[in-house]
Amino acid sequence: MTITGSPRTLSDLGLDRQNHGTLGRLLNSGPVAEAEDGPDGRMRGRLRVVPDQMVWDPAVLYLPHGGRLDLDIVNDDSSTHTVLLPSNGDKQFLALPVRSRGKAHLELDGPGCYWFSSVIGNDEGSGLTGAIVVGGEVAEQARLDRPEQPRP
Amino acid sequence: MTDYVDAGTAVNQGEFAGVTGFAPPVVRGLDHERLLHARSEPQNWLTYYGAYDGQRYSPLDQITTGNVHRLAPAWIFQSGAAGIHAGASTYAFEAAPIVVDGIMFLAGWDGWIWALDARTGSLLWRYKHAVPFDTPLCCGNVNRGVAVAQGKVFAVSLNAHVLALDAETGRCVWDVPFGDVRAGESATVAPLVVKDKVIVGSSGGEFGVRGHLDAFDLETGRHAWRTYTVPGPGEPGADTWPENATVRGGGNCWITGTFDPELNLLYWGTGNPSPDFDGEVRPGDNLYTDCVLAVDPDTGEIRWHYQYNPHDVWDYDSNMENILFEEDGRKLLGHFNKNGYFFVLDRTDGTLVRVTPFVDRIDWGEISADGTVTPQIYPDAEGEPVHFWPGPGGGKEWTHAAYSPRTGLFYVPAQDVGATITRRRQEFKEGNPYWGASVAVDTEDMAGYLTAVDAHGREAWRWTNDVPMCASVLATGGDVVFTGEPTGEVNGYHARTGELLWQFQTGSGIHSSPTTYSIDGRQYLAVPSGWGSWADGFLPGLIGGSHGDALVVFALPEH
Numbered sequence: 001m002t003i004t005g006s007p008r009t010l011s012d013l014g015l016d017r018q019n020h021g022t023l024g025r026l027l028n029s030g031p032v033a034e035a036e037d038g039p040d041g042r043m044r045g046r047l048r049v050v051p052d053q054m055v056w057d058p059a060v061l062y063l064p065h066g067g068r069l070d071l072d073i074v075n076d077d078s079s080t081h082t083v084l085l086p087s088n089g090d091k092q093f094l095a096l097p098v099r100s101r102g103k104a105h106l107e108l109d110g111p112g113c114y115w116f117s118s119v120i121g122n123d124e125g126s127g128l129t130g131a132i133v134v135g136g137e138v139a140e141q142a143r144l145d146r147p148e149q150p151r152p
Numbered sequence: 153m154t155d156y157v158d159a160g161t162a163v164n165q166g167e168f169a170g171v172t173g174f175a176p177p178v179v180r181g182l183d184h185e186r187l188l189h190a191r192s193e194p195q196n197w198l199t200y201y202g203a204y205d206g207q208r209y210s211p212l213d214q215i216t217t218g219n220v221h222r223l224a225p226a227w228i229f230q231s232g233a234a235g236i237h238a239g240a241s242t243y244a245f246e247a248a249p250i251v252v253d254g255i256m257f258l259a260g261w262d263g264w265i266w267a268l269d270a271r272t273g274s275l276l277w278r279y280k281h282a283v284p285f286d287t288p289l290c291c292g293n294v295n296r297g298v299a300v301a302q303g304k305v306f307a308v309s310l311n312a313h314v315l316a317l318d319a320e321t322g323r324c325v326w327d328v329p330f331g332d333v334r335a336g337e338s339a340t341v342a343p344l345v346v347k348d349k350v351i352v353g354s355s356g357g358e359f360g361v362r363g364h365l366d367a368f369d370l371e372t373g374r375h376a377w378r379t380y381t382v383p384g385p386g387e388p389g390a391d392t393w394p395e396n397a398t399v400r401g402g403g404n405c406w407i408t409g410t411f412d413p414e415l416n417l418l419y420w421g422t423g424n425p426s427p428d429f430d431g432e433v434r435p436g437d438n439l440y441t442d443c444v445l446a447v448d449p450d451t452g453e454i455r456w457h458y459q460y461n462p463h464d465v466w467d468y469d470s471n472m473e474n475i476l477f478e479e480d481g482r483k484l485l486g487h488f489n490k491n492g493y494f495f496v497l498d499r500t501d502g503t504l505v506r507v508t509p510f511v512d513r514i515d516w517g518e519i520s521a522d523g524t525v526t527p528q529i530y531p532d533a534e535g536e537p538v539h540f541w542p543g544p545g546g547g548k549e550w551t552h553a554a555y556s557p558r559t560g561l562f563y564v565p566a567q568d569v570g571a572t573i574t575r576r577r578q579e580f581k582e583g584n585p586y587w588g589a590s591v592a593v594d595t596e597d598m599a600g601y602l603t604a605v606d607a608h609g610r611e612a613w614r615w616t617n618d619v620p621m622c623a624s625v626l627a628t629g630g631d632v633v634f635t636g637e638p639t640g641e642v643n644g645y646h647a648r649t650g651e652l653l654w655q656f657q658t659g660s661g662i663h664s665s666p667t668t669y670s671i672d673g674r675q676y677l678a679v680p681s682g683w684g685s686w687a688d689g690f691l692p693g694l695i696g697g698s699h700g701d702a703l704v705v706f707a708l709p710e711h
Contacts, residue, residue, distance in 0.1 A: 071162075073159070073162075074156070075159070083162065084165065084234075084235070085162060086282035087282055088280075088281055088282050088324065088327070089164065089279060089280065089281075089323070089324060090164035090165055090166045090278065090279070090280045091164070091165040091280055091282075092162035092163065092164065092165065093162055093163060093164075093165040093167075093168065094159055094160065094161070094162035094163070095159060096159050097157045097159065098157070099155075099156055099157060100156055100157035100158070100159040101156040101157075101158070101159060102158070102159030102160050102161060102162065103160075103161045103162065104161065104162035105161070105162070106282075107282075108282050109282065109284075109309075109311055109313060109329065111284070111333065111334060112283075112284020112285075112286055112287060112311060112333060113284050113285055113286045114282055114284055114285065115235050115236040115237070115285055117235060119234075119235075124235070129236070134284070137332075137334060138312075138329050138331075138332045138333060138334065139329050141329075141375065142312065142328075142329035142330050142331055142332055143332045143335070144332055144335055144337070144361060144362050144364075144399070145362070145380070145384065146362055146399035146400070147399065149335070149399070149400070149580070149582040150579075150580065150581055150582060151334075151581060151582045151583060152581045152582075152583065152584055
């Protein structure tokens with residue numbers, strides 16, 4: 001066994017599948033998608049539980065800026081799940097029976113990463129954890145009065 | 153084609169949390185006049201410190217030195233941590249519970265705000281601000297409390313928004329960002345309401361930000377003023393910095409100020425300069441870091457300042473409370489600094505009245521009776537470790553002292569722990585920690601105490617502990633002084649002798665601000681218990697202490 005092996009992918013190691021390389025699917029190893037930025041200022045996106053994979057599609061939903069997000073949520077799995085989503089005011093909860101679909105309306109500041117998951121059993125550890133990632137900058141009036149600074 | 157079951161639309165998780173959703177309209181009539189005379193309502197705890205003077209003293213006297221041993225839990229509120237959140241291992245429960253006519257308003261970490269029935273602990277409403285889990289934090293996911301006035305509850309979110317909630321429903325009335333998380337800013341302070349404004353400060357002094365204090369209109373959230381705590385080019389104090397260094401100079405205002413309505417002055421402390429330990433890149437006194445600023449609450453104008461640590465290279469933030477008191481008719485303020493010295497100033501003009509040490513081991517330097525600071529040990533040479541007392545956690549951390557007008561004594565949670573600092577030059581990158589050093593706080597040879605001193609710094613008594621004391625102190629009219637221990641005990645002491653009269657183990661370390669109130673004549677003691685935060689900086693010897701999230705409320709038996 002070498003200490004520093006050649007680069008490997010998640011797939012090489014079976015970490016992108018349920019109960020292959022390890023017990024669950026490595027967190028946030030599912031697809032990435034970007035929300036649509038609507039002309040009304042609201043964004044739209046979709047989250048789906050993929051059958052037999054214990055993964056959200058997308059596992060990372062990117063928002064170009066903070067604001068309101070309308071989500072369609074689909075459970076295509078043959079098991080019951082839920083979704084708990086971040087939103088200003090309170091977390092948003094939806095039960096997702098087998099083969100079900102629903103909606104959620106969220107409000108998020110930007111920028112930053114927010115967590116969501118299915119909160120049944122250990123769905124979270126098994127792979128049904130995802131992130132809503134908000135890009136952009138904070139509002140101009142909240143920024144420091146200083147010249148642009150170097151970033152990493 | 154498959155038919156789907158209609159799962160409906162996601163709802164507030166609070167609908168499945170036994171929440172009633174409504175609180176009585178107790179805050180509706182809470183105006184400036186009532187806040188001015190907060191101590192005349194001893195049944196309530198209306199502001200962060202209980203009153204504008206910052207004394208953390210309640211006249212309530214049902215709990216006495218003779219019966220405090222009978223205190224027992226009346227109720228417990230817990231929230232618990234769920235999912236991934238910022239500071240997953242450093243969250244802590246640091247709040248000061250506010251109580252208005254039987255209703256408690258409480259802030260937790262990670263954007264939680266709750267209204268509780270203060271008699272039973274029943275949850276009336278809850279608000280959860282969504283906080284990015286990658287918010288830059290020096291010291292953990294914490295919040296020190298809310299303010300209340302004019303029907304609203306005010307708080308900051310970790311990602312530097314200031315929020316106004318309807319006090320009856322918890323619904324957001326307005327929400328305004330006032331800090332830049334990309335720059336390394338965050339917010340943890342309990343707001344202060346003065347007249348028609350809510351005043352907040354930013355956090356981020358370990359990320360090379362530029363500190364500021366902001367005021368917002370209570371009703372609308374309109375931004376009234378911003379005062380930077382480090383000057384811009386050409387502004388007063390700019391000559392105490394190298395050119396262009398102030399824009400990342402720190403000086404954040406992350407602890408609530410006090411207020412003298414007669415002088416119309418806020419007394420607000422400022423934090424360390426940035427980078428914390430590498431003073432070579434910022435020669436000069438570095439105003440207005442490590443100061444108390446006397447600020448006009450109507451305009452934000454700085455009327456005077458006193459700098460406790462000119463050119464700080466020890467991380468001796470000076471945000472901590474400036475307690476207002478009188479001596480022979482003279483308006484004074486008292487401040488216990490991280491540097492181990494107790495300062496008394498004339499609060500009309502900032503003149504130093506006296507300065508005395510309040511912890512045993514001080515070797516970073518000396519402060520003479522006239523206030524002259526003589527540094528002795530500090531990280532000066534690149535890569536060379538130096539050890540000094542007090543360490544960057546300070547001889548007293550942010551947690552607050554109390555002052556009892558009955559005894560004329562200040563009650564101070566003291567920390568006796570040193571640290572080894574090795575200067576390490578850093579290139580500034582926005583959003584990255586900017587300390588300029590490697591830091592190793594001692595895990596052995598430490599102590600702590602609760603000490604009672606008079607306004608001349610003379611010690612009346614001391615209760616010693618084998619680890620630093622780092623919970624706020626509460627003084628009461630029953631001559632019982634309360635505070636907590638890092639190992640979870642909440643203690644009641646005789647205010648005149650220091651005798652430990654009562655103790656209860658809450659299960660997690662206490663790093664918060666206990667408050668007291670009464671309902672129908674029954675006095676309660678409210679103690680947030682939940683260890684974490686910057687334990688690596690002030691008490692790494694207990695960095696493995698049990699986490700928690702309980703508000704434990706005590707009272708004497710009814711029968």
